[in-house]
Amino acid sequence: MSVSAQPGGPRSVTTSHEVVVTHEDLDRAYDRARVSAARNRRGFRSRMWLMWLLIGPGILAMLGENDGPSMLSYAATGAKFGVGFFVPFVVLTFAMALVVQEMTVRLGAATHRGHAELIFERFGPFWGWFSMIDLGIGNFLTLITEFIAIRAGLGFFGIPPWAAVLIALAVLYSALLSHRYWTWERVTLAAAAFNLIFIPVALLAHPHWGAVGHALVSWKPLPPVGKDTLLIILSDIGATVTPWMLFFQQSATVDKGLTIKDIHFGRLDTLLGAALAALAALATILATAPLFHHISADNFEAAQFAEALKPFIGRFGAGLFALGMVEAGIVASITISTSSAYAFGEVAQRPHSLNLPMGEGKSFYSVLALCAAAAAAIVLIPGLPLVFVVLVVNVVAVLAMPPALVFLYLLVNDQEIMGEVRSPKWANALAAAVVVLLTAAGILYGVSAVAPNAFAWLGR
Amino acid sequence: MTHLDQHERIAGPAAAEWVLSELEEDQLVEAKITPVPRRRLGRGELVLLWALRVYLIFMMVVVFWQAWTAR
Numbered sequence: 083m084s085v086s087a088q089p090g091g092p093r094s095v096t097t098s099h100e101v102v103v104t105h106e107d108l109d110r111a112y113d114r115a116r117v118s119a120a121r122n123r124r125g126f127r128s129r130m131w132l133m134w135l136l137i138g139p140g141i142l143a144m145l146g147e148n149d150g151p152s153m154l155s156y157a158a159t160g161a162k163f164g165v166g167f168f169v170p171f172v173v174l175t176f177a178m179a180l181v182v183q184e185m186t187v188r189l190g191a192a193t194h195r196g197h198a199e200l201i202f203e204r205f206g207p208f209w210g211w212f213s214m215i216d217l218g219i220g221n222f223l224t225l226i227t228e229f230i231a232i233r234a235g236l237g238f239f240g241i242p243p244w245a246a247v248l249i250a251l252a253v254l255y256s257a258l259l260s261h262r263y264w265t266w267e268r269v270t271l272a273a274a275a276f277n278l279i280f281i282p283v284a285l286l287a288h289p290h291w292g293a294v295g296h297a298l299v300s301w302k303p304l305p306p307v308g309k310d311t312l313l314i315i316l317s318d319i320g321a322t323v324t325p326w327m328l329f330f331q332q333s334a335t336v337d338k339g340l341t342i343k344d345i346h347f348g349r350l351d352t353l354l355g356a357a358l359a360a361l362a363a364l365a366t367i368l369a370t371a372p373l374f375h376h377i378s379a380d381n382f383e384a385a386q387f388a389e390a391l392k393p394f395i396g397r398f399g400a401g402l403f404a405l406g407m408v409e410a411g412i413v414a415s416i417t418i419s420t421s422s423a424y425a426f427g428e429v430a431q432r433p434h435s436l437n438l439p440m441g442e443g444k445s446f447y448s449v450l451a452l453c454a455a456a457a458a459a460i461v462l463i464p465g466l467p468l469v470f471v472v473l474v475v476n477v478v479a480v481l482a483m484p485p486a487l488v489f490l491y492l493l494v495n496d497q498e499i500m501g502e503v504r505s506p507k508w509a510n511a512l513a514a515a516v517v518v519l520l521t522a523a524g525i526l527y528g529v530s531a532v533a534p535n536a537f538a539w540l541g542r
Numbered sequence: 543m544t545h546l547d548q549h550e551r552i553a554g555p556a557a558a559e560w561v562l563s564e565l566e567e568d569q570l571v572e573a574k575i576t577p578v579p580r581r582r583l584g585r586g587e588l589v590l591l592w593a594l595r596v597y598l599i600f601m602m603v604v605v606f607w608q609a610w611t612a613r
Contacts, residue, residue, distance in 0.1 A: 524601050
């Protein structure tokens with residue numbers, strides 16, 4: 083093949099077939115070459131190395147979704163309902179997330195296109211813009227709550243809000259400095275691992291393991307039926323399945339360069355992410371379960387939970403809890419702002435990759451940085467109804483999921499773009515069940531909100 | 543040093559050939575400039591999408607109103 087230089091830049095070259103190879107392609111090819119080399123070797127260690135190379139988007143999507151409002155939701159669940167129905171319920175929500183996110187892996191690996199890009203191109207801008215509006219509103223509200231969590235968590239250690247927000251932004255921006263997807267992914271994975279900090283917090287709370295085992299098997303004791311319970315159900319679902327995860331994991335799968343051959347590892351990555359995130363979520367419920375029957379945790383912020391937990395788990399444990407909230411907020415602010423930047427780039431047809439040098443990816447990095455900076459600035463404005471944002475964010479996520487899932491369902495069943503990795507019937511049945519469950523939960527909440535006495539006959 | 547290390551981040555014709563050998567054709571940035579062909583939505587799909595759109599807008603109003611009055 084003859085190759086000639088491209089006048090566009092020193093890192094671009096053009097083949098005789100007019101195929102332009104960009105800096106982004108070079109970086110991705112480098113990552114793929116390591117994958118190919120690992121795949122060609124035999125033995126357990128090589129398989130483990132291959133897995134290490136291919137994991138990332140799934141774990142980041144799942145642990146990224148264990149964000150500020152999610153951890154607050156789990157904390158409220160433990161404090162309001164103790165150990166019971168919600169322990170297996172949270173496991174179920176992560177199983178739902180696994181079903182949904184697995185589809186994004188296949189879609190990304192088969193099409194090499196982002197989620198927003200596919201919706202726009204396949205179904206047209208009319209439906210594409212609806213999806214983008216849902217994503218934009220959801221992402222921005224969620225980003226605000228991440229900075230609320232960071233502010234509250236660092237506030238526990240006496241750090242003023244402006245400093246807390248600046249620290250978070252500094253971490254977010256420094257993760258981008260390498261201009262390499264691989265480096266960004268590893269740095270963010272390292273940060274996300276701290277989500278497991280809630281496990282030692284739970285151990286400090288000395289949970290009754292017999293009750294935990296009984297709850298996991300029997301789903302009992304059941305919570306009282308009423309709007310509060312419905313809100314927590316919706317909030318816990320919104321804590322595990324949200325539209326930004328779809329957009330993020332698919333775009334990250336494409337940016338990482340996964341192909342159909344890697345789908346098996348993409349699934350393992352998503353399963354591992356779901357398992358780790360479920361562990362952290364359950365740990366948070368167990369950590370705050372001692373508050374059950376002791377205090378009313380309605381509308382608690384992160385720092386208030388940490389303070390309330392001090393008599394039960396000590397100052398060290400409470401400090402770990404507050405740090406966990408900070409970590410949750412920082413990792414989610416990184417992944418959510420990245421999902422916004424990917425979607426913007428895909429729709430606006432601008433370069434969109436974490437492999438882009440700053441000069442080539444100005445719009446991508448600008449959207450990413452500005453989204454985070456705007457959300458951070460809003461948190462510092464005195465007198466804004468931030469509790470309102472925290473209250474609605476997870477519920478909004480649940481409500482926005484059914485339309486997003488229908489697009490995902492249509493895309494993964496699209497023979498023309500999916501070919502041999504089109505969804506099998508069992509996957510479709512599971513996806514349909516998730517859509518029905520999410521829609522039903524939303525409608526039940528709507529009924530309870532519009533007619534508060536509708537469930538009076540069932541109990542509180 | 544493996545053969546990969548020798549190719550590491552080398553710009554120019556050799557790198558281009560190497561990139562084309564490592565990536566699938568439709569993974570190249572340039573391949574993504576060509577849009578995926580448009581697909582017509584069926585009547586049932588359109589009804590479902592509109593129903594969910596109405597559901598979403600209605601529920602958003604309910605949730606925002608509820609949360610605002612509960613502050």
